[in-house]
Amino acid sequence: MQRPLAYRMRPKKIEDIVGQQQLVGPGKIISRMVKAKTLSSMILYGPPGTGKTSIASAIAGSTKYGFHIFNAATDTKKDLKIVSEESKISGTVVLLLDEIHRLDKTKQDFLLPLLESGRIILIGATTENPYINISPAIRSRTEIFEVHPLKKSDIKEAIHRALKDKTNGLGKYNIKIDPNALNFLSTATNGDLRSSLNALELAAKSTPKEQNVIHIKLSDVEECLQKKALTQDKNGDAHYDVISAFQKSIRGSDVDAALHYAARLIESGDLNSLTRRLMVIAYEDVGMANPSVCARTVNAIQAANHLGLPEGRIPLSDVIIELCLSPKSNSGLLAIDAALDDVKTGNYGSIPNYLRDNHYSGAKKLNRGVGYKYPHHFKNDWVKQQYLPDKIQNAEYYHPKSNGKFETAFGIQYRKLKNAQQNK
Structure with missing residues (x-):
């Protein structure tokens, strides 16, 4: 057998x-x-x-x-x-x-x-x-x-091995596979290597030889996987175009466009790209304007990965709609990038001594941790105290937006604390 x-x-x-x-x-x-x-x-x-x-x-x-x-x-x-x-x-x-x-x-x-x-x-x-x-x-x-769904690169590596192996693989056949067919074969099974390899074998054995060469084209792989390469082209550009259009549609609050591009990714079986991009969108484009939807996005992705396709489309659809209709804010992204700019350019000083670790013998002699004020010992669990290094003590990286009730509230609290810190 x-x-x-x-x-x-x-x-x-x-x-x-x-x-x-x-x-x-x-x-x-x-x-x-x-x-x-x-x-x-x-x-x-x-x-x-x-x-x-x-x-x-x-x-x-x-x-x-x-x-x-x-x-x-x-x-x-x-x-x-x-x-x-x-x-x-x-x-x-x-x-x-x-x-x-x-x-x-x-x-x-x-x-x-x-x-x-x-x-x-x-x-x-x-x-x-x-x-x-x-x-x-x-x-x-x-x-x-x-264990996690395999990456595209992992599946490609396994396919190349199978094509070269003359004992257990398909190395005894003279097989040529088009790059777009290989790309589709390595992405369309949603990280399932077994399905990719078995589809490859079916394509190899059912494709007629041409001048003693088995030439596997994209249409052959589509037929053997029973999926259409809606997001693939020879250079992979169309695949990234769909992902880009998907994110920009959610960022632009267009529910129908976002669902359309999501459907392209789902129909091609590329659950990995869809869920990864959804996670980015939730935190990059909605973020502080509706923090709870970020958690719901994670839950929807976990449910979709657990269910697999086609059922996984249901929780994803729900969260795509909510992301589209949520207020938008990229203040979190801008804040961390501003902080990173200071760190990368060396624009920072020493950590204040009273904030440094003092859980070791001799820390007191080095003045580590001395003078630290424990906020929970004060009214409202807050006390005026400098946390940034002296060189950048007045730095402000976070600039709240007011597109949603959550960040509006966070913004009020942020400014209140900043003013109290600076005695304004």
């Missing part, structure tokens, strides 16, 4: 894993475990196709332990017993337990003593939040790591 390309290209060692470098990169937690040969059971949670099985496979390959894949929903306790018997012979077995959130109590009770003894290193894989959907008994015996 011919296994899918994504299955055949699974990494055999930690160094071969694409993406998730926050866990498997040099010096990171899983890499350290493998290097020290001190493995502990873990749960990997995140969207499909982001490398959970690959990490488990690479751990087993790097440590030379036996490796088994078990599905909590469909495999039986009898299958678990077979793995248990092997662990008696080999000493340790790595068990990838897919859909661990669906593990019933009978299988759980069978597994727990094996985890305690270390005979089985459990790597649970789930798309569900383990803190909500996995039993405390399993959670207490595992470390929990979140």
Whole structure:
């Protein structure tokens, strides 16, 4: 039986894993475990196709332990017993337990003593939040790591590997893939490498040869993914044009235009670009004028990533509409940039001694922390006290706007405090 390309290209060692470098990169937690040969059971949670099985496979390959894949929903306790018997012979077995959130109590009770003894290193894989959907008994015996949708560059790297690999990949075929097709293949699956690789294989095997070359075009990838490259062109310009128009439409408070450009991104499957830009927009363009919508944007993005497409479009639509119709302010952006300008140009002085850290022996002799006034000991939890260095003691970076009730109120309080500080 011919296994899918994504299955055949699974990494055999930690160094071969694409993406998730926050866990498997040099010096990171899983890499350290493998290097020290001190493995502990873990749960990997995140969207499909982001490398959970690959990490488990690479751990087993790097440590030379036996490796088994078990599905909590469909495999039986009898299958678990077979793995248990092997662990008696080999000493340790790595068990990838897919859909661990669906593990019933009978299988759980069978597994727990094996985890305690270390005979089985459990790597649970789930798309569900383990803190909500996995039993405390399993959670207490595992470390929990979140995996994230792969970046475009990660997926491109994996595709190039597959095209070169003559043993497990498509290297034995003479394949040419157009740059715009490669770009679309690396973005349209929303960080799901499995889908990208399997679509690549379908395109390679279903595209007729031309002069002994399999030439994969954008239209071939669109057909194999069943998605249209609405935001892509050969140089990627159209993709960034849509993102730019999306942000400018929200900044300009045009609900219908913003929804239109969001729909283009959704239809192309580019949830990553859409959600990342939404986060920027919330804090850059609305910001202090409606701070609570920034938190709601984060919540909507989390919901969309959890749901995936197409359902994820619903919370995103809600927050796009609210962002459009919210008052706008970029005062937060302007304030931090003004402060950064001073720091970059060296326009600042020494921190006042009474504000410096004094949690060490000898601090008092250096006059550190001496004379500091603790605001909570004073009326209204405020006391006049200089916080900026002498050189820039009168600097004002924040210039409040009055486009919304929140920042209007913040502006009044800011000016009141400034005046009290300067005895105006």
